[in-house]
Amino acid sequence: MTNLERHSYDVVVIGAGGAGLRAAVEAREAGLRVAIICKSLFGKAHTVMAEGGAAASMGNVNDKDNWQVHFRDTMRGGKFLNHYKMAELHAKEAPDRIWELEQWGALFDRTSEGKISQRNFGGHEYPRLAHVGDRTGLELIRTMQQRIVALQQKDGKTYQSMESHLKVFAELTVTEILKEDGKIAGVYGYWRESGAEVLFEAPTVIIATGGVGKTFKITSNSWEGTGDGHALALKAGANLVDMEFLQFHPTGMVWPPSVRGILVTESVRGEGGVLTNTNGERFMFKYIPDVFKDKYADNEEEADRWYADQDNNRRPPELLPRDEVARAINTEVKAGRGTEHGGVFLDVSKRLTAEVIKKRLPSMWHQFYELAGVDITKEAMEVGPTCHYVMGGVEVEADTAAAVGVPGLFAAGEVAGGMHGSNRLGGNSLSDLLVFGRRAGMGAAEYVKSAKPVAVSEAAIKAAAERIQAPFNRSGGENSYSLHAELQEITHNLVGIIRTGSELTEAITKIAEIRKRSANVSVAGDRKFNPGFHLAFDLDNMLLVAESTAKSAISREESRGGHTRDDFPQLDNKWRQINHIASFDGKEVSVRKQALPAIPKELFDLFDIHELEKYMTPDEIAKGGAR
Known part of the structure; x- marks a missing residue:
C-alpha cells in the first residue's frame, strides 16, 4: 500500500493505562525508541477506576506489616492458585514502586507523622493501601503522564522529532500483532477518526490493554474494555491462563439504569460502610467462610470495635475478599431480600460525619449526588455486583513479563494472568501495574539488545489490510x-x-x-x-x-x-x-490442564500447616514445598 502510514520503533506498547505507561517509562529510560498506542484519549484509562488505593506493605500505619504478610494475604485471596513467583515479586517490590511514584510527583494522603497514609481494604490483614482520597488511580495516571512528558524533553525543551524517542498515538485501534519467522515484527491498525491504516514495525510489543468487562452486560468497565489484548495475544500464538476467573466487584451502582455497573469503591467499606438488606439486617455475618472464621468478626459489636482498635485481629465481614462479598449480595437478592432494583444497601453515613465523607470519599459523594440524586452523607447507597476485573490473562514469565512461546511479546497489568490466582484483592491492581509494568519494560529492553528487527512482509500487510476492509x-x-x-x-x-x-x-x-x-x-x-x-x-x-x-x-x-x-x-x-x-x-479455542508451579519451601513455610490443609492435598503438604 503506497499510502500506508509507517513507523519504526524498538518497542510498541499497546495500552496507555498504568501498566502501559510504566512499561514505556522503563523502556525509554533504557534508551529505546518507544511508541504508546491507546484506543481512546490519552489519560482515559480504566486505571482511574481503581480509586481506593495501591497495596504496598510500607508499614506506615501498622509497623507489623511486611512483604511476607502481603504475600500471604495475596495467596489467601487467590485461594492459592496464584503463580507464587509473581505474588512474591509483587509483595517485595510494591513499596519501592509507591515511593518511586511519590518521587515523580504523586500527592498521596499523609499520616499525622507525614508518612504516606494507608487504609484498610478487603482481604488485607493490615492497613496497606496508599491512597489519594478515593481518586488514587487518577493520581497514578496523572503522575505517569507527567513522567512521559518529562521523558519527551531534553535540556528543558521538547524534542523537535518525537518519532525517534517516545510518542503517544491516541485514538488508534490495533487489529493484529504481526510476526515473521515466528518472532514479533510489529503491529497493524487504523486511526479511529479516519479509518486510515497504520503499520508499526518493532521487534517487541508490550500488551497492556486491560480487561474484558464489555463482554458482559453489567460492568464497571468503560467502552474500551473489550478484551483486545487477550484476543491479540491468542491470535499471535500466545496462551491465556485461567480465564474462568472473573471478579464481580460486589459494589457497583444499580440505579438509575443509565449508571448501572459504575464502580463504588471498596474504600467506602474500608472507611466503615456497612451492607444491609431490605430487612435492615447486616447480612455479611451469615456468609463468613470456614477458612476465614478466625479472621472476621461474627457479631456487630466486635466488628464495630475493630474500627477503633485495628490491632484487633478480627475484621468486619464487609471486608471479606471481593468474591465472598459478591456471592453474599447475589444470594440475598435471589432470596428476595434485595432492593426493587436488584441490589442491597451500603451505608457509611452512620459512622462518618458529612465533612469526613466529603474529605475521604469525595468522588463517591459527587458520583451519587450527581448521577443518582443520593447524598451519601445522609442516605444509603444502592449497590450490587458488577463485572469488574479478569484474573485470567496472557501466560507470562514472572521475572520478565514475556509471553510464553512468542519471542518479543510481553504483557502486563490486567491483561496478564497468574498474579492474582482465582481472586484479586482490592488495591493489588495498582501496585501490580507498577511492578509488572516496570518488569515488562525491562524485559523488552533486554530482548531488544539481542533481537534483530524483522521486516514485515508485503504479504502480511496485504492480509491485514484486507481484514480491515472486509x-x-x-x-x-x-x-x-x-x-x-x-x-x-x-x-x-x-x-x-x-x-x-x-x-x-x-x-x-x-x-x-x-x-x-x-x-x-x-x-x-x-x-x-x-x-x-x-x-x-x-x-x-x-x-x-x-x-x-x-x-x-x-x-x-x-x-x-x-x-x-x-x-x-x-x-x-x-x-x-x-x-x-x-x-x-485460528478457528476455535481449546483448553488444556497444566500443573501449577510448586511453592518453594521458604515461602511454603510462611503459612500455618492448619491453613494449608484448607487448600492443599495431603500429598502436597507432605512434600513441604518445592526443594
Missing part, C-alpha cells in the same frame, strides 16, 4: 450491535457470577453460533466516525474472550474465587494444582 465489502450481513447484545445476554445469564455445567454447555454452543454469524458482519457507510466499524473488530475479540472463559469454566469442576459452580459448590483441593491454558488455532 466488513465494508459485505452487504446485507449481520449487525455487530445485535450480535454484541446477544453475546452479553449469554455471558450474563449463563457465564455469570453463578454457573452450572448445563448452562456453560449451552453458552459454548451459543457463542460458537454467534462466531459463525460474526464472519458475515457488514458495515454501512465509510470509515470516518463509524462506531459500527469499530465494534466489528471489538466483537471478534469479545467472542474469543467469552469462548475462553466458558470452556475454562466448564472444565473446572469446583468453586474457587471468582469461579462459582452451583453443581460443584465446594472448593476441591485437587484443583489447586491445576491451571487452565487456552490457545487458539
Whole structure:
C-alpha cells in the first residue's frame, strides 16, 4: 500500500493505562525508541477506576506489616492458585514502586507523622493501601503522564522529532500483532477518526490493554474494555491462563439504569460502610467462610470495635475478599431480600460525619449526588455486583513479563494472568501495574539488545489490510450491535457470577453460533466516525474472550474465587494444582490442564500447616514445598 502510514520503533506498547505507561517509562529510560498506542484519549484509562488505593506493605500505619504478610494475604485471596513467583515479586517490590511514584510527583494522603497514609481494604490483614482520597488511580495516571512528558524533553525543551524517542498515538485501534519467522515484527491498525491504516514495525510489543468487562452486560468497565489484548495475544500464538476467573466487584451502582455497573469503591467499606438488606439486617455475618472464621468478626459489636482498635485481629465481614462479598449480595437478592432494583444497601453515613465523607470519599459523594440524586452523607447507597476485573490473562514469565512461546511479546497489568490466582484483592491492581509494568519494560529492553528487527512482509500487510476492509465489502450481513447484545445476554445469564455445567454447555454452543454469524458482519457507510466499524473488530475479540472463559469454566469442576459452580459448590483441593491454558488455532479455542508451579519451601513455610490443609492435598503438604 503506497499510502500506508509507517513507523519504526524498538518497542510498541499497546495500552496507555498504568501498566502501559510504566512499561514505556522503563523502556525509554533504557534508551529505546518507544511508541504508546491507546484506543481512546490519552489519560482515559480504566486505571482511574481503581480509586481506593495501591497495596504496598510500607508499614506506615501498622509497623507489623511486611512483604511476607502481603504475600500471604495475596495467596489467601487467590485461594492459592496464584503463580507464587509473581505474588512474591509483587509483595517485595510494591513499596519501592509507591515511593518511586511519590518521587515523580504523586500527592498521596499523609499520616499525622507525614508518612504516606494507608487504609484498610478487603482481604488485607493490615492497613496497606496508599491512597489519594478515593481518586488514587487518577493520581497514578496523572503522575505517569507527567513522567512521559518529562521523558519527551531534553535540556528543558521538547524534542523537535518525537518519532525517534517516545510518542503517544491516541485514538488508534490495533487489529493484529504481526510476526515473521515466528518472532514479533510489529503491529497493524487504523486511526479511529479516519479509518486510515497504520503499520508499526518493532521487534517487541508490550500488551497492556486491560480487561474484558464489555463482554458482559453489567460492568464497571468503560467502552474500551473489550478484551483486545487477550484476543491479540491468542491470535499471535500466545496462551491465556485461567480465564474462568472473573471478579464481580460486589459494589457497583444499580440505579438509575443509565449508571448501572459504575464502580463504588471498596474504600467506602474500608472507611466503615456497612451492607444491609431490605430487612435492615447486616447480612455479611451469615456468609463468613470456614477458612476465614478466625479472621472476621461474627457479631456487630466486635466488628464495630475493630474500627477503633485495628490491632484487633478480627475484621468486619464487609471486608471479606471481593468474591465472598459478591456471592453474599447475589444470594440475598435471589432470596428476595434485595432492593426493587436488584441490589442491597451500603451505608457509611452512620459512622462518618458529612465533612469526613466529603474529605475521604469525595468522588463517591459527587458520583451519587450527581448521577443518582443520593447524598451519601445522609442516605444509603444502592449497590450490587458488577463485572469488574479478569484474573485470567496472557501466560507470562514472572521475572520478565514475556509471553510464553512468542519471542518479543510481553504483557502486563490486567491483561496478564497468574498474579492474582482465582481472586484479586482490592488495591493489588495498582501496585501490580507498577511492578509488572516496570518488569515488562525491562524485559523488552533486554530482548531488544539481542533481537534483530524483522521486516514485515508485503504479504502480511496485504492480509491485514484486507481484514480491515472486509466488513465494508459485505452487504446485507449481520449487525455487530445485535450480535454484541446477544453475546452479553449469554455471558450474563449463563457465564455469570453463578454457573452450572448445563448452562456453560449451552453458552459454548451459543457463542460458537454467534462466531459463525460474526464472519458475515457488514458495515454501512465509510470509515470516518463509524462506531459500527469499530465494534466489528471489538466483537471478534469479545467472542474469543467469552469462548475462553466458558470452556475454562466448564472444565473446572469446583468453586474457587471468582469461579462459582452451583453443581460443584465446594472448593476441591485437587484443583489447586491445576491451571487452565487456552490457545487458539485460528478457528476455535481449546483448553488444556497444566500443573501449577510448586511453592518453594521458604515461602511454603510462611503459612500455618492448619491453613494449608484448607487448600492443599495431603500429598502436597507432605512434600513441604518445592526443594
